Amino acid sequence: MTIVLAEVTIPSESFELGEILHDHQKLRIELTPFVPTGNGLIPYFWVEAADQDEFAAAVRRDERVAALTVVDEGADKRLYHIEWADSMSTNGFLEAIRTNDVIVESGVGTSDTWRFTLRAATHDALASFQQFCTDNGIELAVHRVYSPATGEYDTDGLTVSQRDALRVASRLGYFQTPSRATLEEVGEELGISSQAASRRIRRAVETLVDNTVILE
Incomplete structure (x- = not known):
């Protein structure tokens, strides 16, 4: 089976976690790899922020968040575990990932933009993911598509x-x-x-x- 990787960017407001953080201070978030299933979406992520306490308080106030816990700390960043509320919906970017068998290898975001490396089993699965984003108004920019096994890649990003x-x-x-x-x-x-x-x-x-x- 040939694995296909894609490097893409989306506006923060098109991504559920990015939307929650969109109006807050200047920060950088790095996701741990995940497969979106149920409400266990994106359970862990690292945050670099000028004021971590302000960041955490703002996230906890969001009705889509049930709990936010600090599980580790570095010199200038914290690792958080997030629990989503039962009312949390996934009708955007996460739903595109879930319904098209795409896995997030890495994700780094700011208050404005998120950049992801995505993994799919086939080019068709990736194309279906892109088409889902297009059909649902998600502003997806594809910067690189390639196969680690063959070294082949395509930068046009067309579905x-x-x-x-x-x-x-x-x-x-x-x-x-x-x-x-x-x-x-x-x-x-x-x-x-x-x-x-x-x-x-x-x-x-x-x-x-x-x-x-x-x-x-």
Whole structure:
């Protein structure tokens, strides 16, 4: 079985733990590796903060948190164990991980942005995860996709459906000037509406720009 790794970033407000911490002081959080199951989500994480007591008090006030306990301390950071309230929902990034068999190898976040290394069993599983994020409005930026076993990697970050949309549009001549194909024809070839084809092509182009132009 080939393992696929992906390095991605998301805004803090798109991630449940990041959302809880979003309005607090400048800090850095490092997650321990985890597989999201039930309410045992992200039980341990390290925090570097100017005022650890203020950080802990702010997190404990959140209704989604049942308890927060310090289990270890370093020179400038603390290891916390968090227990989530029964009312805690996972309808965002964590749900994308859970429903698509993706494991978090590492995660580091600030009050603004989180960067993750994710592990999936196949490219299809990773593509399904990306598509779930797109369909649910999660702003996911994919910076690198690679296989540790083969050394192969891909930096464009496209989902399978986005790549197919670009291939069909290109083959039909949609990108030529003047265009040789309409969105209706592209959509018909893909088996989707013209509006869906337009959204898929636009998101694919935005992903390519974000991951190949801006990051260079």
